[in-house]
Amino acid sequence: MDEIKHVVTGDVLIIGSGLAGSMAAISCLEYGQKVIVVNKGKMCWSGSTAVCGGNDIAVCFPEDDSALWLKAFVESSDYTADQNWIEIFLKESYTQLLKLETLGEKHGLEIFPKQNGAFWRINRAINPFRTVLCNLYSALEAFSKELKVSNAVLYERIMITKLLEEGGKITGAIGIHYRTGEVYLFQAKAVVLATGCCTYKADLFDVCGEGYTMAYEIGAKMMSFDRGGAIMRPKDVMRGGLLCSSASSSMANALGSKLVNREGVDIKEHMTEEEKKLGRVGQDRAIQREIEQGRGPIYEDFINLPDNVKTVLSQLRCAAVKRVQLEYGKNPFTETIPMEHIEQTITPDQSNRMGGVWIDCTGQTSIEGLFAVGDASCPKISFQHPYNGSDLGWALLSGGRVGKYVAQYCADMTMNSQNDLNDIQVRQELARYRALLEKKDGVKPDELKEMLIQIMIPYDIHHCNEKAMVQCLDKIYNFIQQDLPRAEAENLHELREALEVYSMAHVAVMIVSSELYRKESRVGVRREDYPFMDNLHWKKWIGFVKHENQMCFFTESIPENLYEIPDEVNTPFVTRL
Numbered sequence: 001m002d003e004i005k006h007v008v009t010g011d012v013l014i015i016g017s018g019l020a021g022s023m024a025a026i027s028c029l030e031y032g033q034k035v036i037v038v039n040k041g042k043m044c045w046s047g048s049t050a051v052c053g054g055n056d057i058a059v060c061f062p063e064d065d066s067a068l069w070l071k072a073f074v075e076s077s078d079y080t081a082d083q084n085w086i087e088i089f090l091k092e093s094y095t096q097l098l099k100l101e102t103l104g105e106k107h108g109l110e111i112f113p114k115q116n117g118a119f120w121r122i123n124r125a126i127n128p129f130r131t132v133l134c135n136l137y138s139a140l141e142a143f144s145k146e147l148k149v150s151n152a153v154l155y156e157r158i159m160i161t162k163l164l165e166e167g168g169k170i171t172g173a174i175g176i177h178y179r180t181g182e183v184y185l186f187q188a189k190a191v192v193l194a195t196g197c198c199t200y201k202a203d204l205f206d207v208c209g210e211g212y213t214m215a216y217e218i219g220a221k222m223m224s225f226d227r228g229g230a231i232m233r234p235k236d237v238m239r240g241g242l243l244c245s246s247a248s249s250s251m252a253n254a255l256g257s258k259l260v261n262r263e264g265v266d267i268k269e270h271m272t273e274e275e276k277k278l279g280r281v282g283q284d285r286a287i288q289r290e291i292e293q294g295r296g297p298i299y300e301d302f303i304n305l306p307d308n309v310k311t312v313l314s315q316l317r318c319a320a321v322k323r324v325q326l327e328y329g330k331n332p333f334t335e336t337i338p339m340e341h342i343e344q345t346i347t348p349d350q351s352n353r354m355g356g357v358w359i360d361c362t363g364q365t366s367i368e369g370l371f372a373v374g375d376a377s378c379p380k381i382s383f384q385h386p387y388n389g390s391d392l393g394w395a396l397l398s399g400g401r402v403g404k405y406v407a408q409y410c411a412d413m414t415m416n417s418q419n420d421l422n423d424i425q426v427r428q429e430l431a432r433y434r435a436l437l438e439k440k441d442g443v444k445p446d447e448l449k450e451m452l453i454q455i456m457i458p459y460d461i462h463h464c465n466e467k468a469m470v471q472c473l474d475k476i477y478n479f480i481q482q483d484l485p486r487a488e489a490e491n492l493h494e495l496r497e498a499l500e501v502y503s504m505a506h507v508a509v510m511i512v513s514s515e516l517y518r519k520e521s522r523v524g525v526r527r528e529d530y531p532f533m534d535n536l537h538w539k540k541w542i543g544f545v546k547h548e549n550q551m552c553f554f555t556e557s558i559p560e561n562l563y564e565i566p567d568e569v570n571t572p573f574v575t576r577l
């Protein structure tokens, strides 16, 4: 711990290997870069991509109507989508899909399931567009096979904790192997940040916002954290309820499954038109009512699905299917699965439709040589809800095209720094690890995480009006000033957690401060005190940057080159989670 054991040098350092980071690595390799990939979890198998497993992705097919995609992105993002990036999506997303398909074929894996020989597309949730089914388990397997046989240098179980810069240019990063305690210094001409989002849910502990915090700390522009981090999930998400919750509003439902009540009646028959429009929220309301009116339990019914649908669902939802088999002892394709109850909760979840590190159309951030892709970047195209495939679409597109721009950048660069091991940035980071490990009589990081989660949840109560947000922000600042410094790490595992909770707390400030700045309701944030979307005053993106240790906010106008945004103040908020 007192010294750096490993110094690794390359053209480009990629941090994170979910869908975006893996696509970025392959794209940089294509352009002949000497690539280093560092991942906190197992190579290619951690983060949101690994959890969401089999899913659907927003991709514009050549036969699609571009104008409709444009309308969907602009309107469904409450006009916040970047129209320049929509143009890129229309032109390039299909190419990225084909690239991934070819990679799968090379390794004997079917990444995109087929229906009658063609890509299988579905209408999911409230998305008017057909997204394409994708087996991300196969994609991740293909990535890991490809990276292993490539020239890339791979490091797993290493958590990057600090980006290094010199004179406004990125020079590398420092990280710790949380099983061996060995510290690594990575030196590169360019860095691609692919560290995913920041979640406050205990079931996704890999993505804790380190990418956001590290980029912010070296002065990168950040953007769109005001777009709300709320995501409505049934509380018992990892039960049979995982299958159930996705059933009506999303994939399984799009493929023809049903939720039936005790009498065997499809609950859709009892849903109001409004509930049908509200997607999963409406479905959950209907479930609750059925149970309250004595028609529960509700059952997941996959029994009558065609065989090819059963096959594809069991592949795409294999983790959930296994779970149902283990927990209920049932085969969901031959027996109905009862849902015991459904309890709504809203959890903050800094996923892709929200903020991240600002990037331009090449993926470069405001720090020279630092690129960002996927959830780590500020999503330039997004829908109201990731279940419409836009998050994965963004990871595929932003990661898949970044190699070209990284290569262009690196071509003009010599290694601009050899961070020496006594560099002040490096020494400070080592001291930070040491202090956490040496602290006695402090607070365990898991307790701190729990305290922070309590401050951020329930999202709809803490983030609904100015008073509640100010109180929430005060609590976060108190937490940062009084509780965080008490973190103690008895071992390396706890050291990792302590470093994570540090990031989560700082991202919490980014979210709540940005929400407070916007005085209207838009995307995921619905204000009781400003219940209307106000295009007259707030047709803008909100960003911030660190300046003299302060978070300084700024706004940027949203381009209207393809779609004119109406100047109106009359769109009342509706729940569309």
Ligand SMILES: Cc1cc2nc3c(=O)[nH]c(=O)nc-3n(C[C@H](O)[C@H](O)[C@H](O)COP(=O)(O)OP(=O)(O)OC[C@H]3O[C@@H](n4cnc5c(N)ncnc54)[C@H](O)[C@@H]3O)c2cc1C
Binding pocket: 015, 016, 017, 018, 019, 020, 021, 038, 039, 040, 041, 044, 045, 046, 047, 048, 049, 050, 051, 052, 055, 056, 057, 058, 158, 159, 160, 161, 194, 195, 196, 197, 204, 206, 207, 208, 210, 211, 351, 352, 373, 374, 375, 376, 386, 387, 388, 389, 390, 391, 392, 393, 395
């Ligand atoms: C349950 C669930 C369901 C979802 N459903 C959908 C859906 O239906 N449609 C949709 O479009 N999107 C969906 N999403 C969102 C989608 O999964 C993500 O937007 C997408 O996978 C992001 O990919 P990524 O590569 O940017 O990040 P991730 O896949 O999260 O990868 C980030 C990687 O960075 C690594 N990492 C993090 N911090 C560090 C660090 N400090 N040092 C080194 N490595 C680090 C992590 O270990 C991880 O491997 C869902 C997400 C979840 C959790």
